[in-house]
Amino acid sequence: MNQENSASYPKYKQIIDFMKEKIARGEWPIGSKIPSQRKLASMFDVNRSTVITALEELTADGLIEGKMGKGTIVINNTWTLLATTPPDWNVHVKSGMHRPSQAMVQDINESESNSNLIQLSKGELSPDIFPKDKMKYAMEKVAKNMEVLGYEEPKGYFPLRKELSAYMKTIKIESSPDSILIVSGALQALQLISIGLLQKNSSVLLEKPSYLYSLHVFQSAGMKLKGLSMDEEGIKVTAIKRADPQEGQAILYTNPCFHNPTGTLMSQKRRYDLLKECEEHQLPIIEDDLYRELWLNKQPPSPLKALDKNGHVLYVSSLSKTLSPGLRIGWIVGPEPVIERLADIKMQTDYGSSSLSQRVAAEWFENGLYQLHMETVRTELRTRRKVMLNALETYAEDIATWTNPEGGFFIWVHIQPSISMKSLYSRALKRGILLNSGSIYAQETGSYLRLSYAYASLPDIDRSIKILAELIRELQV
Template sequence: MDQCNKDREDKTLKYIQIMEYIKSKIATGEWTIGSKIYSQRKLATVFKVNRSTVVTALEELQAEGLIEGKMGMGNIVTNNTWSLLTNEPKNWNDQVNVGVHKPSRIVVQQINEAESNSNLIQLSKGELSSDLFPLVQMKQSIKDLANEIGTFGYEEPKGFLPLRQSVSEYLKSQGIQVSPDSILIVSGALQALHLISIGLLKPGSTVLLEKPSYLYSLHVFQSAGMSLAGVPIDNEGMLTQSIPIQKKRHKRSIIYTIPSFHNPTGCVMSDTRRNELLRISKEERIPIIEDDIYRELWIDKEPPLALKAKDLHGQVLYLGSLSKTLTPGLRIGWLVGPQSVINHLADIKMQSDYGSSSLSQRIATNWLSSGFYQEHVISVRKQLKIRRDVLIRWLEQYLLHLATWEVPQGGLFIWIRIKGVVSMRTLYSLALAKGVLLNPGHIYGQDEGQYIRLSYAYASLNDLEKGVYELSKIIQSLIK
């Protein structure tokens, strides 16, 4: 067979493989009616073919009535192999749209998917680089557990007691006096927010939070029937004087705040502002959710005492986690509050998942009780300082005339304001096309100004420079 015929046969085989692949996804229900299938670019990459081969396969599937191209959406599943024989094919996408829990915003879904692409320069990820993962200590921890562990069973509703005891001792070192009975082990801080939203707040309640805030990119409260009301912030944190005004507008309210190394701005609420917030919370009878998952990631100086450390009246529900300091893979966090509240939320958690992973809870116990965790966090701070300083250096070299920023005292992020008029959605798309993933400010409720959030925690030092350099060229091309 000559080379020309062989190439033609290979192309035929490839487009048939692509068709069979897509058909199998549809037939097994993985891609339901109404779902968007992979893009032409992704299919070409997966099967290592050019786009024309992919187009041939898609045209055949369209001719068979399985998919349909829609403007601005790509190719959508319109039938499956059995529904072609019926008059009323089931569109599960209709059910998705009427579910109680709202989907993430489209751009947030795109970012979440792109964060798994190792070919991108990850300036979006809010997690530590694998270079900072303590692999040797983790292996030793798991080995130690293997020699001690017995059978696995369900833990008590509040979580593995030795872990709650270890968390209690750890929090005492942070100035927070709390007994194990007032601690609920959760699968990360996000689960704690979900439990609060369905267990403590009535539909129609309002969450008062910093604007911008990480919470605007989620629908955890809105899905439970709550609304969000933004409170302005400055370099010292939430402007507390606006809270009583908001309370008059929204009778049933709760405050959500990230006082230490705020996401996305990186600011730290001053000690004075924390005292004011507690005072207003008490006077206005508004409880507080304190999300303190970044507290240990200080670089220049330790942040002021947590609100919970000053809480004398049970006003504050306190969230902590190992996701940002150790690894998100453990899925271990904690919720601290009045015992009656913790008992109630523990019951709701048992109804939803019957407890967090027993293995993860034991690993976390070992880390907190052995001193591994405290040593690790010291090392992480040193590495974050190097990374932050490197990113600042490249920002000053490439973006000084194009943007402004405050140097964060800790945390994982730098909040950058672009000078001039730039379409942030266009900036995001062009950066992604150049292999750079970032978070545009509008997903955090920042609807004024030109903001992006960059992370210095995950990308390599070389990628930090490459990413900022590419951004500078794109911004220059967009500024009007």
């Protein structure tokens, strides 16, 4: 405790400074209870009236608040005073600012870093599949030929764009390196598109359910999401006519390969019909094709972008699902002027993606490593899918129905008995299992679960499905 010249530095000021410091350093985080008046009085060797004076000033500053029956709580600090005034926050959302992620999503994000849990929620390859040796090889090659790592061109490291241009050809997309923009993952792609190309109050038509409902990337930029119903071939074309947005711009966002969360693979015919319909309605398309290389039965139909003759489609992909999210490398393919505009915005946002990551990514393509790796991944995922499907048949046949996905990470499970999914979520968590409830993707899919077979170990997959079935039975009335 600071005891120096108490004449010029009155006791109540000392208390204030002490508490401000505790609050500012996060030692007393927001929401925490501060020591009682009695305790503070004894700490500073003053009587309670002095403590009360200090508390009154801190209350006036908006840092603490006395709550009936709860004591005095830290409610703010200088920066959070800026950050947390709920009414203004609503203004932010409306005016295109970011809002904090949905509580459950935030909760899942946090729990996902808990390695003791069985992560049936995780849309990510298991660490067991991570290609350490190949990655080491790629890094060592970059290290060996180490060049100066400066800022890259606005569209990204040219040799990587060249490799991607060649790779795009293998999936029937003709695109020169100049029509490719390197981004830090697909989420950033959507972010750039939403702030760079779309107007506020635009409508984004998209599959319903969709993982985008939980992401807020378009909503934060002031756009309205309009769900389109699906069947087993993908978005229903008739749904587009019905959605027909009267006011403002509209675009269509789709996830045609192994759709997140349902796993649906859009058929070839549907791709043609959808593109035609969108062209007629002058409805530009964002094709999010992250899961394409994760096909498990046979190669999926060509991308919409490959059918697109009129620059109607912006194509988005990344290495996060197939190789490593840690690289933070994705790309956008589109008409050159659009790519240039997005590149300009990217420069204004973060001056480009990591040169290191871009070089390592280029190495993966240059050596054909990527395609070799994908074969391994597909083999692994086939086994995992099999184990999860077997477990579902063994333990849950009478209480659930599910999809048999042709690729990707997810089985979309419909829980038959009408139970509280919230209770299922929290009971599962107590038993060490993290779930993604369907309510994250659409209100209507509250009785679904998105189960990932990509992350957990084989024994954990079997064990957790067994526990899950038990919990569902328990919750059944």
